[in-house]
Amino acid sequence: MNQEERNASLERVIENYSNMLYKICFLMLKSEQDTKDVLQETFLAYMTKRPHFHSEEHKKAWLIKVSQNKCREFLRFHKMHAGIPLDEVEESIKITKGLDMEDKEKLELIWNLNVKLKGVVILYYVEGYSVKEISAILNISECAVKKRLQRARETLSTLGKAYDGGVAYE
Amino acid sequence: MNKSDFNKELFSNIEISNRMKKELYENCKRGKRAGDFRFRYAGALTALIGVIVFGCTGAASYAYYQSVQMRMEAMPETEIHEYALDLQNDTGVTIDEAYSRKLSDEEALKVAELERKYNAEGKYPEGDVARVATLAEWDGKSVCYVEEDHKLHLPDNMTDEDLLEFIDYSTKKDYVMEQKAKEVADNTPSPYVPLEGTSEADLVKAARPALEKLFGKDVASGWNTRVEAFKPSATDPSLGTSHDMYFIYWEQVGGSSNSTDYIVVINMDDSSIGAVAVRGREHFASLDSFSDAEAESRLKTDLPKVLAEIERLYGYKNPVIEIEEVYYDYTDYGENDARQLRYVFNFNGTTVDVMWDLGTEKLASVEFFDE
Numbered sequence: 001m002n003q004e005e006r007n008a009s010l011e012r013v014i015e016n017y018s019n020m021l022y023k024i025c026f027l028m029l030k031s032e033q034d035t036k037d038v039l040q041e042t043f044l045a046y047m048t049k050r051p052h053f054h055s056e057e058h059k060k061a062w063l064i065k066v067s068q069n070k071c072r073e074f075l076r077f078h079k080m081h082a083g084i085p086l087d088e089v090e091e092s093i094k095i096t097k098g099l100d101m102e103d104k105e106k107l108e109l110i111w112n113l114n115v116k117l118k119g120v121v122i123l124y125y126v127e128g129y130s131v132k133e134i135s136a137i138l139n140i141s142e143c144a145v146k147k148r149l150q151r152a153r154e155t156l157s158t159l160g161k162a163y164d165g166g167v168a169y170e
Numbered sequence: 171m172n173k174s175d176f177n178k179e180l181f182s183n184i185e186i187s188n189r190m191k192k193e194l195y196e197n198c199k200r201g202k203r204a205g206d207f208r209f210r211y212a213g214a215l216t217a218l219i220g221v222i223v224f225g226c227t228g229a230a231s232y233a234y235y236q237s238v239q240m241r242m243e244a245m246p247e248t249e250i251h252e253y254a255l256d257l258q259n260d261t262g263v264t265i266d267e268a269y270s271r272k273l274s275d276e277e278a279l280k281v282a283e284l285e286r287k288y289n290a291e292g293k294y295p296e297g298d299v300a301r302v303a304t305l306a307e308w309d310g311k312s313v314c315y316v317e318e319d320h321k322l323h324l325p326d327n328m329t330d331e332d333l334l335e336f337i338d339y340s341t342k343k344d345y346v347m348e349q350k351a352k353e354v355a356d357n358t359p360s361p362y363v364p365l366e367g368t369s370e371a372d373l374v375k376a377a378r379p380a381l382e383k384l385f386g387k388d389v390a391s392g393w394n395t396r397v398e399a400f401k402p403s404a405t406d407p408s409l410g411t412s413h414d415m416y417f418i419y420w421e422q423v424g425g426s427s428n429s430t431d432y433i434v435v436i437n438m439d440d441s442s443i444g445a446v447a448v449r450g451r452e453h454f455a456s457l458d459s460f461s462d463a464e465a466e467s468r469l470k471t472d473l474p475k476v477l478a479e480i481e482r483l484y485g486y487k488n489p490v491i492e493i494e495e496v497y498y499d500y501t502d503y504g505e506n507d508a509r510q511l512r513y514v515f516n517f518n519g520t521t522v523d524v525m526w527d528l529g530t531e532k533l534a535s536v537e538f539f540d541e
Contacts (some may be wrong), residue, residue: 007199014195022186036190043198097183107180126181144492144516 010047017060018043021067023123028071028115038074042067064127065137068119075115109156117152120145237292244347252301253346256315270323275455281333282452284427288337290424295334313339341426361402368410370397377418377434380443383483384533390420390432401438414438428452435537447525457509458529465496467507468528476513476526480535486522489515498527510534 018039026035045066053059096104110121123129123137124145131149135142273281287293300314308314313335314323322339323330325332365373374395381389385413398417403410420432428455460468471495481487493514511526521539526532 010198011195014198018191018194022190023181023184027181027182039186040194040197043194047198050364066245073526084282099180099183103180128492138493139495140492140514141494144490147490 006047006050010043011146013046013059013063014043017063020060020127023126024064024068024119025067025071027111027118027122028068029074034074038067043068046081061133061137064123065139068138071115071119113152117148117155120148121152122165124149238289241294242342245342245345249342250346253343254350256320256343257347257350268320268322270321273324275459277328277333278428280330280453281337282426282450282455283332284330285337285426285428286422286424288334288341288424289426293334295331295338297331297335299335299339315339316333345453361400361405363399363401363404365397365399370395370512373397373416373418373436376435376441377416377443380434380446381420381432384446384536385432385448393420393422393432394425395420395511399438411439412437415444430456443538445535445537447537451534453534454509457527459506460508460528461506462496462508465511465528469494469496469511470525472528473513473533475531476524476533477515480515480522480524480536483533484522484536486515486517486520489517489522492516492521493523 021039021042022035025038026032029035029038042063046063051062096107099107110118113121119138120134123134125130129137131142133146134140134145138145145150221247286295300308300312302308302314304318305316306321307324308316310323311325313325313328313332315321316323322336324336328336374397396419398419400417401414403414415438418434418436422429422431425431428451430448430450432446432448434446436442437444473491477487477489491513493512495512496508497510497512509528512524513526513529514521514523516522519540523535523537523539524526525534527534
């Protein structure tokens with residue numbers, strides 16, 4: 001692949017996946033600038049490592065995996081964004097625009113989840129991955145995925161009782 | 171809660187702007203790293219702040235400070251300007267990508283040895299790294315900076331003089347980088363604070379048993395010690411004190427960031443041990459290398475040995491395994507050059523993150539996190 005083809009491939013991958021990665025990483029990092037940094041590191045890894053993918057799904061999973069690892073490294077090093085409340089971020093980005101009060105409260109609950117739990121919740125509920133797929137993406141055992149999902153449900157339920165139907169274990 | 175119950179609309183307003191997409195594309199196309207300062211200069215900045223706050227402790231550190239510092243300060247303005255330009259044009263993603271090829275293990279070990287002589291004994295190169303405009307002008311036999319591709323080109327066989335020129339180039343570039351970092355450090359509240367209510371000697375004494383427990387009785391015997399108090403809550407109390415910690419280092423005389431060193435982390439809150447590790451490119455270069463397939467298969471076969479070692483040393487058993495992966499060094503040596511495994515275990519609320527050296531079958535680091 002020559003430079004021109006590599007750039008075209010990069011442009012495509014940013015077009016196709018940046019929004020999905022942005023959503024996931026932003027919820028983890030709670031900061032637009034940090035999210036941008038992590039995305040840049042992720043796409044740079046895509047450019048420089050040039051991994052071979054069996055399918056688009058494989059590519060998507062690889063990008064999520066790399067970005068999650070970058071988020072983890074970032075949080076481990078900085079550890080300072082865990083306490084940023086939603087309201088504070090709202091000042092710069094209107095992420096609850098159009099949401100009613102109940103939905104805003106739900107978002108706030110997820111926002112405040114422990115980072116480990118949140119990562120699994122986003123992949124499971126938002127991206128629709130199965131427990132087995134999340135286990136492969138995050139490099140954690142299926143047992144750990146299930147445990148985190150369970151704890152997330154418990155936490156969300158305990159904190160807010162905001163979900164209709166409460167906790168339904170799968 | 172089923173998947174269908176989950177309202178994905180909650181996240182509909184979290185979306186990337188076109189401006190950011192464009193910026194990402196332009197930056198990645200040029201190979202530019204994210205948040206240049208934070209990612210690339212963080213180490214140098216930290217080291218510099220350490221020097222500013224604590225001064226230099228130990229005779230060897232002082233010798234380093236005097237000898238090398240004088241050499242750096244003697245650089246003419248034109249040379250400083252050249253290094254500043256190199257830094258500006260440096261688009262390498264990893265440190266090694268700033269060079270035409272990665273250093274071999276033998277060269278990395280030799281560099282670490284010569285760096286100690288450079289720093290502690292004043293052993294400097296006779297010449298300087300050559301500079302040429304285009305790759306065609308390089309003779310292929312000497313260490314040379316090529317302005318055309320902004321890379322330091324290394325000959326196939328490097329003599330001690332070549333390696334010393336390489337070290338000199340890197341040290342001077344780091345110095346120029348540190349000067350830039352200092353401008354920021356001067357205006358940034360530092361999370362590194364002077365020691366209060368304890369002494370360097372007390373902290374070394376408290377940390378030594380943890381070091382010996384993992385690495386043996388005479389580890390780093392006679393090496394210099396250095397202590398840092400990292401207290402992010404001092405600059406931002408809302409962070410809480412759970413990340414406030416002391417770093418206790420054992421460093422070789424004249425050692426650099428490439429050299430093997432040991433670190434013990436003590437949490438300020440309760441004086442518990444946060445981490446114990448051996449680090450450095452020199453250590454990494456000394457490890458045996460394995461193919462990716464071999465390393466992958468070792469994830470399962472070495473697991474009982476890792477667990478037995480953790481139980482023997484720290485008494486933890488029956489964990490939930492959260493992560494097991496082949497770990498590639500940050501310098502990313504690429505395919506079929508695996509040297510370490512990483513496991514993250516959860517022992518009933520205590521997370522233990524360990525690195526396991528494949529060749530020696532020993533723990534290289536342990537980190538403890540309480541939930």
